[in-house]
Amino acid sequence: MRFRSARRSKRQTTERQPAVAEPVCVTVARMGAQGDGIAEGPRGRLYIPCTVPGDYVRARPTTKRADGYAADLVELLSPGPERAEPPCRHFGDCGGCRLQHLNDDAYVRWKHERLTIALTRAGIHDYTMDPLARTPPRARRRAVFSAIRPALPSTPPLLGFKCRESHEIVDLADCPVLHPHITAILPRLRDLLADLLSPRQSLSVSVTLLATGLDIVLEWPNDPDLTTRERLAKFTETADVARLSWRWSAASTPEPIAQRRAASIEFGGVLVPFPPDGFLQASADGEEALVNAVRDAICRGPSPKTKVADLFAGAGTFTLPLANVGIGVHAIDSDCKAVSALSIASRAFPHVTSVQRDLFARPLTPGELSIFQAIVFDPPRAGARTQAEQIAQSSVPLVIAVSCNPDTFARDARILASGGYTLKRITPIDQFLWSPHLELAALFRR
Numbered sequence: 001m002r003f004r005s006a007r008r009s010k011r012q013t014t015e016r017q018p019a020v021a022e023p024v025c026v027t028v029a030r031m032g033a034q035g036d037g038i039a040e041g042p043r044g045r046l047y048i049p050c051t052v053p054g055d056y057v058r059a060r061p062t063t064k065r066a067d068g069y070a071a072d073l074v075e076l077l078s079p080g081p082e083r084a085e086p087p088c089r090h091f092g093d094c095g096g097c098r099l100q101h102l103n104d105d106a107y108v109r110w111k112h113e114r115l116t117i118a119l120t121r122a123g124i125h126d127y128t129m130d131p132l133a134r135t136p137p138r139a140r141r142r143a144v145f146s147a148i149r150p151a152l153p154s155t156p157p158l159l160g161f162k163c164r165e166s167h168e169i170v171d172l173a174d175c176p177v178l179h180p181h182i183t184a185i186l187p188r189l190r191d192l193l194a195d196l197l198s199p200r201q202s203l204s205v206s207v208t209l210l211a212t213g214l215d216i217v218l219e220w221p222n223d224p225d226l227t228t229r230e231r232l233a234k235f236t237e238t239a240d241v242a243r244l245s246w247r248w249s250a251a252s253t254p255e256p257i258a259q260r261r262a263a264s265i266e267f268g269g270v271l272v273p274f275p276p277d278g279f280l281q282a283s284a285d286g287e288e289a290l291v292n293a294v295r296d297a298i299c300r301g302p303s304p305k306t307k308v309a310d311l312f313a314g315a316g317t318f319t320l321p322l323a324n325v326g327i328g329v330h331a332i333d334s335d336c337k338a339v340s341a342l343s344i345a346s347r348a349f350p351h352v353t354s355v356q357r358d359l360f361a362r363p364l365t366p367g368e369l370s371i372f373q374a375i376v377f378d379p380p381r382a383g384a385r386t387q388a389e390q391i392a393q394s395s396v397p398l399v400i401a402v403s404c405n406p407d408t409f410a411r412d413a414r415i416l417a418s419g420g421y422t423l424k425r426i427t428p429i430d431q432f433l434w435s436p437h438l439e440l441a442a443l444f445r446r
């Protein structure tokens, strides 16, 4: 069995984190919420990446954690029954995936348990849980890569994901998670970066696959001069990239440098002009599963004249498919570029309105919510505590929560339940393949 973690662990132990104890031999008992195997060691609990229940391993404790130690896997002595061959040659080195070493049944069970445990902790029981909606390999349509030019000028740049808990970069040759259009651009990007970067310089590259092609944002603290801009424009043309932008830092607005065609995405059959750093669900399959769950819940709802509040609407992932079947939608998001993209795209729908508003600072109040028959809310990973508190006091009969974080979702679900809502149905969606993350759509009724 191919297994690389032990090699990486040795490097991490000597280069990054001094061991706090000699290696110990333990049997992994279960999987934790971050996808690490958990074992009881002589000095406390150990969290060991790349292990599965039943693995008998030699592990080296590294850093103290609240209730035990993070540990590196030194040697797999005897594999547990749920172990599988990882499909990716970078697994164990790359920080992108944590669960490729679990067989499929155990993987699906773990994702379900991740959700049930979070809900049980929040005191929520008695709901219908749909089977895990799967997204296939090679379907992820957005990625943020890191790149560095090594000190030796003749060495080509490294381009890929960061190693787990490290700033080192895995020079990505292939990736079974990413859409092939994204992996296919990596060699060309490497050539481009070999021209752009001086030794030891680094940058980050966001790549998003839109309906009209690739949208690339280079994040780099050097204002590109004329020669660089010409080089970037040439790259955009020869690599047939839809748009290439540059920005100083994650906090600054990307400046488009070259554009071969409109950078657009399609929501509900409507083309939306996509902002350079806009939010897009991680895969088209995941988006479809979410849209189906939201639309089915609302179309089965109490009134044909339903008016929906789409909170944290982005550029209209749910707004436009709902509008397309005649449902009136009021969309709200704090990102002015997303709101403006949606308002341009929804011109043909008089029953759609969109506004910019910070829903953390100024959540919609029960009075404002009273004109709606349904609410869709899809906040960032931190969840929407203040907005959930307002919804909990409202009289809206139907609420659909979309979330990429079972823990913050469970907290917000508790708030809704305390206000009299009942969780009826939940659809887990495996949008983040082989990672500990989980997307979901949940239906609450009053």
Ligand SMILES: C[S@@+](CC[C@H](N)C(=O)[O-])C[C@H]1O[C@@H](n2cnc3c(N)ncnc32)[C@H](O)[C@@H]1O
Binding pocket: 279, 280, 281, 312, 313, 314, 315, 316, 317, 318, 332, 333, 334, 335, 338, 357, 358, 359, 360, 361, 378, 379, 380, 381
């Ligand atoms: C998970 S995304 C969902 C977007 C959209 N529903 C979709 O599926 O494409 C979360 C959205 O919340 C927005 N957001 C973040 N903080 C916000 C805030 N304080 N108030 C309103 N919207 C916010 C982001 O701009 C982003 O569009």
